[in-house]
Amino acid sequence: MDDPSRIQTIIQYIPPQLQSNTLPLYERLLELQRDDPAELAKTHTQLAVLMYTLGDIQTTLQHLHQALELREQKLGKDHQQVAATCIHLGAMYRNSGDFETSLKYMLQALEIQKKNLGEEHPVVASSYNNIGALHYQSNDYARAIREYEKALTIHLKIHGEVHADTSGTYHNLGTAWKQLGDSNTALEYLQKALHLLETALGTFEHPDIASSYNNMALVLSQLPDRQGEALEKYRSATESFEKTLGSEHPHVAACRFNIALMLQTQGLKEDAKKEFELARDIWETSYGREHAHTEMAQKGVEECN
Structure with missing residues (x-):
């Protein structure tokens, strides 16, 4: 089979419980797309998702690294697709417990987003929240709070108080202050988060x-x-x-x-x-x-x- 689009269509219609059977098809796609970096990077990303669902973190990381390299070469190191791949890598390294490497890719994604979208954009705020969550998982609650506060500043400016993203960031701050042992500050943020969430959801x-x-x-x-x-x-x-x-x-x-x-x-x-x-x-x-x-x-x- 030499038609990449036909192979993609076949993969698309294979049920989730049988996705492991698509590996030979993906391997064939990689061969056919070797002269098309954009499509090749897309296939590596799809393979990474498949391998993650199969529980193979190392192979997932290998495919994501290949996708990143291809996108940097084809699109340049400051492209949004490069940032998206960095976020995927950051998430995978976090899931595997390698917080230091995860942070490296999260920060790389953040810098690309700021260059492309500006300092005050919801996507940038989301990255600050993700970096804060990474510090939280690393038990560095003070650094987590600093990142959450950056996210909150952006959300308040863009969305105002009554918004799910604003409420979620107040909640993140509350849980971080709780871990630092400041119950009163934690309670203040959590109460605010609850009130805003109830208002937003009705x-x-x-x-x-x-x-x-x-x-x-x-x-x-x-x-x-x-x-x-x-x-x-x-x-x-x-x-x-x-x-x-x-x-x-x-x-x-x-x-x-x-x-x-x-x-x-x-x-x-x-x-x-x-x-x-x-x-x-x-x-x-x-x-x-x-x-x-x-x-x-x-x-x-x-x-x-």
Whole structure:
């Protein structure tokens, strides 16, 4: 078969569960496109996606590096497609735990975006958020906050306060300040994020809002005089997750487990036991009886007997 477009069409119609069978077709595409750098880079990117779904991170990285090299040669090092490939590489290295290399490619993408789009663009703000998330994963919360603040400045200027991107960045700042141990500042950002998200979505029945309730509860639970508020937020998170993800979702179990811990601390053992049991049953269904979460909830049940 010597027609690249026909091969692409065949690949397109192969079901996802059979995509591993497309590897010979992709190899043939690479042969046919060897004199067309643009199409060759596209095929390497598609192969990278396929290999990632198959769990082969190293081969994924090899194809992305080949795509990057081809695009830099064909389009120049400051092209937006080069930036996009750098972002893919950054994400892959982050997933493999190589934060230093991930940061290198994230910063490269950011510089290209600023040259092409200007300093105050939503895509640039997204990159600042991604770099902040990388520092957060590296436990460098102070640097994460600096990047989140850059993203927030752009979002406020472009979108204003009532926008999902602005709310999301407030949320990121809240979680980072929580990790630094500043509960009051964390709570301030998380409350703002929740209010803006509710305003933007017009409902509390959304997984992002449920997550906001849960994160606020985590912070409130660390403040001795606000335990009642923490319990209320955990219950709100549980209700929201149940309505949006279903009552058997692991997120619901996590909320119920946190509620149980608070009730146990307050000496309400019977109420705590019920919540531990509900959490245990959900986790057992989702993960199995021997999973750490299931065993942890079962231990809570036994402690309340």
